[in-house]
Amino acid sequence: MKRRAPDDKRSVLFDEPGPKARRKIAVANTIAAIIFIVLIVLVLRRLANPPQGQNQLSWSLWDPALNWDAWRDFYRPGLLSTVKASILAVIGSVVFGIIFGIGRLLDFAPIRWLSSIIVEFCRAVPVLLFMIFLWQAFAALGFSDNSAFLAVTWGLILYNGSVVAELVRSGVGNLPHGQREAALALGMSPVRSLMSVEVPQALIAMLPALITQLVVVLKDTALGSIITYTELLQESRRLGSSYFNMLQALVVAAVIYFILSYLLSRVAEGLPSRMQKRTAGFAAEPVQAPIAILDPSNVTMIERAEERELPLSGTEPEFHDHYHGSNAVSGHWRTSHQEHGHEPRQSDSQE
Numbered sequence: 001m002k003r004r005a006p007d008d009k010r011s012v013l014f015d016e017p018g019p020k021a022r023r024k025i026a027v028a029n030t031i032a033a034i035i036f037i038v039l040i041v042l043v044l045r046r047l048a049n050p051p052q053g054q055n056q057l058s059w060s061l062w063d064p065a066l067n068w069d070a071w072r073d074f075y076r077p078g079l080l081s082t083v084k085a086s087i088l089a090v091i092g093s094v095v096f097g098i099i100f101g102i103g104r105l106l107d108f109a110p111i112r113w114l115s116s117i118i119v120e121f122c123r124a125v126p127v128l129l130f131m132i133f134l135w136q137a138f139a140a141l142g143f144s145d146n147s148a149f150l151a152v153t154w155g156l157i158l159y160n161g162s163v164v165a166e167l168v169r170s171g172v173g174n175l176p177h178g179q180r181e182a183a184l185a186l187g188m189s190p191v192r193s194l195m196s197v198e199v200p201q202a203l204i205a206m207l208p209a210l211i212t213q214l215v216v217v218l219k220d221t222a223l224g225s226i227i228t229y230t231e232l233l234q235e236s237r238r239l240g241s242s243y244f245n246m247l248q249a250l251v252v253a254a255v256i257y258f259i260l261s262y263l264l265s266r267v268a269e270g271l272p273s274r275m276q277k278r279t280a281g282f283a284a285e286p287v288q289a290p291i292a293i294l295d296p297s298n299v300t301m302i303e304r305a306e307e308r309e310l311p312l313s314g315t316e317p318e319f320h321d322h323y324h325g326s327n328a329v330s331g332h333w334r335t336s337h338q339e340h341g342h343e344p345r346q347s348d349s350q351e
Contacts, residue, residue, distance in 0.1 A: 064242075066252065074236065077235060086156075089160065093163075098203075105168075105194055119165045132151075132226075159220075168206070172199060175198055212264075225237065236252065
């Protein structure tokens with residue numbers, strides 16, 4: 001009988017609902033869907049007939065936010081600036097997090113304390129404050145042309161890098177203690193064990209959480225509009241101010257943010273299954289004799305018996321070479337041997 005594979009998506013936090021509970025859930029979902037549809041209808045009616053102002057559902061307001069000119073002149077430059085700042089911030093955050101995450105795990109106390117102070121400070125300060133202070137600092141240092149871009153990038157690196165550092169530290173802390181003990185038993189130093197054995201495993205284990213953090217980096221670039229960084233949100237606001245369709249331009253920007261965040265989230269959800277397929281394999285069960293099926297000490301001997309050397313260049317003999325009972329010592333051993341086919345029967349003349 002083939003055993004059914006377990007359902008990986010089954011929740012372990014609560015029991016499967018019964019028929020009565022399913023009916024209640026279906027009724028509650030139906031009521032919630034009706035309420036949601038009613039709210040959508042009321043919002044659309046309000047937008048179509050505002051107390052003061054123009055109909056927000058008219059095509060004359062949506063056309064400037066959806067045509068090619070809007071994409072070419074506003075959305076595409078803003079999206080490129082957002083992606084550029086996000087990529088640099090992600091790379092910097094990973095480097096920052098790995099360096100200071102490892103620093104917090106070292107046995108050398110000064111480096112460990114310094115790394116802990118830096119990480120805790122960067123986690124405690126809001127990312128917007130980092131951007132504002134860095135914006136002023138880069139402008140004072142003579143980087144007035146790129147001060148907003150540098151402030152957004154470094155603000156995201158400092159804040160999200162501290163989060164990555166905590167992911168590295170927690171990932172190493174969640175590893176089995178046998179990993180470090182085995183590395184030390186092989187003669188590795190604690191630092192080499194950390195760099196060669198523990199941190200690589202922690203990085204693989206934290207990949208889903210790391211990619212989820214990338215979604216936060218992407219969305220936090222919108223804070224750069226406060227310091228005049230021309231990213232997607234800033235360009236959408238400029239479009240809305242030009243054509244007096246602020247609502248429509250911001251809705252399009254929200255859809256673009258949603259698509260990018262959704263794609264990154266899907267990548268994060270698919271990583272665990274892909275890594276499991278690459279690392280998991282099927283192991284063949286050893287052959288056990290019926291008598292020794294409950295005796296694990298006999299497994300090795302049975303497997304060796306299965307790997308015995310065969311005569312005749314590895315081919316199985318056509319007949320088993322054995323004698324039967326007292327025929328081995330009686331005068332009829334040759335007749336019994338011939339009857340069982342172990343040697344060709346001689347003719348009567350030869351007998």
